[in-house]
Amino acid sequence: MADKATGRNYKRFACQMLSIVFLVGVDHIIKFFAERDLKPTVSYELIPGFLGLHYAQNTGAAFSFMSGMTAQLSVITGGALLGMVFYLFFTKNNNRFYHILFPLVISGGVGNLIDRVTRGYVVDYFEFLFLRFAIFNFADILVTCSAAVLIAYLIYDAVREYRKERTQKQQHEPA
Secondary structure, X not given: OEOOOOOOEHHHHHHHHHHHHHHXXXXXXXXXXXXXXXXXXXXXXXXXOOEEEEEEEEOOOHHHOOOOOHHHHHHHHHHHHHHHHHHHHHOOOOOHHHHHXXXXXXXXXXXXXXXXXXXXXXXXXXXXXXXXXXXEOHHHHHHHHHHHHHHHHHHHHHHHHHHHHHXXXXXXXXX
């Protein structure tokens, strides 16, 4: 149901919020099992030589950047998440990519923010075995993959708009 005066689609926003709650729930169910079953020092090889499970506590952001700065990261993350939620609610933009990808980014951000606020660290458990790489979690996958697709889309859209404007300009120039 869209409000004609503001252009807001309340039904879409409600569905986005429900999907965020669902994905945060999935993230925390996985983290519960990771803490319960992997925490001591257990590691599992899911895909031999490629992907494993290994418990880690991350007090920083991606790649342990800003390690030990949980309070600052929580404030930064919270502000960014609120901005994205306000964008989803107040925007008149009907671009499907934004309305699908923003909730995925928000879900991952909220999942890790809850960890930072309640535990003082983020629970990580996925590990690439074929290279020395950060240990990460489901929330990180949501943020990273959806942000990468969003950035690629923004670049594609900017190039498309540039070509469209250039074509229009060429058509209006005298021969």
